Amino acid sequence: MFEPASWEERYSSEEKIWSGRPNPQLVAEVSALTPGTALDVGCGEGGDVIWLAQQGWQVTGADFSANGLDRAARHAEEAGVADRTDWWQVDARTFAAGGRSFDLVTTHFLHPPDGGMVEVARRLAGAVAPGGHLLVVGHAPSEVFTQLTATHRRAMFVAEDLLPGLPEGFTPLVVEQRPRSMVREGTPVDIHDSVLLARRTDQAAAPHRLGR
């Protein structure tokens, strides 16, 4: 699950893996923001990209799986938002914005191993435009995930873990674990989403000065 090959295989099957509905923390945090440009890293089948596009954002969906991106592009086409979306094959662990910047950079349920999410958060922050937001959401460690290996469970994080990844000039707005119910193999389980929302406050809308 940490390398592209296993995700390529998952996304090559006929079966749809995710619900297609937007993630609840995305809806909770972004609904009040003014739409602009957005980047969703680890976008999978594109549910969040499509929701953002429907809210008026111009969205780049990014993932390391080419099959995932193909699927997401198909779903965006079916949802009638293809003109508000584009796609970028990237590995979040080595991501570099390459001069691009976005008003919102978001990622949901991307869990690189060995505490790697701190470095991913730092890299994604590098793509946030002045005044823009970074939203990182993942699974908080929980006994509920008994089916996973110890390595996978160690890849989960709480929001506070990511704070060292925030560059100077970012102000954390939300750093918390939020309870959520999900259904796993037909049984409802209670879990927590780790939510880090930060705003890039350096150089944000500096007042324009006339003369000296």
Ligand SMILES: C[S@@+](CC[C@H](N)C(=O)[O-])C[C@H]1O[C@@H](n2cnc3c(N)ncnc32)[C@H](O)[C@@H]1O
């Ligand atoms: C659990 S799925 C979540 C998909 C989507 N964000 C959602 O919430 O429905 C994780 C996604 O992240 C992608 N992914 C995992 N590791 C990645 C990495 N290092 N770089 C880019 N994408 C990655 C996978 O291909 C997969 O689509």
